[in-house]
Amino acid sequence: MNGISGVLPFIVIIIIIYLFLIRPESKKKKTAQQMRSNLEKGDKIVTVGGIIGVIVQVTEETLVIETSADRVRVEVMKWAVSSKKQDKPEKIEEPEPEDEE
Numbered sequence: 001m002n003g004i005s006g007v008l009p010f011i012v013i014i015i016i017i018y019l020f021l022i023r024p025e026s027k028k029k030k031t032a033q034q035m036r037s038n039l040e041k042g043d044k045i046v047t048v049g050g051i052i053g054v055i056v057q058v059t060e061e062t063l064v065i066e067t068s069a070d071r072v073r074v075e076v077m078k079w080a081v082s083s084k085k086q087d088k089p090e091k092i093e094e095p096e097p098e099d100e101e
Contacts, residue, residue, distance in 0.1 A: 004050055036078045039063065044085040052085070 039045065043055045045065065055064030056073065064075050 035084055036081055039078070039081065039084065045081050046083045047080045047087060048082045049080070051076070 012046055039055060039058060041055050041058060044052070045055060046052050051067060051074065053067040053074065055063050056066050057064035062075050063081070064073055066073050
């Protein structure tokens with residue numbers, strides 16, 4: 001009984017570390033890998049360097065993205081994609097012009 005009670009706190013600590021640190025990190029990596037493997041032409045992405053662009057070509061390891069209205073194209077590695085942006089129409093309300101007297 002003494003041997004089990006001495007080892008039990010270490011086992012509990014290992015379980016807590018697994019549940020709060022290792023497991024969430026592996027889930028995050030898995031979802032990021034799945035997102036990167038499902039990228040398609042026309043998707044809007046953000047790279048780890050902060051570059052925003054639209055995918056114009058997809059290969060096995062790289063992507064070619066168009067970054068601006070000037071049609072600047074940049075080739076990036078798939079692992080450099082941090083997120084995929086959702087295309088939500090942005091509602092921009094411009095202030096009404098004030099009457100100047």
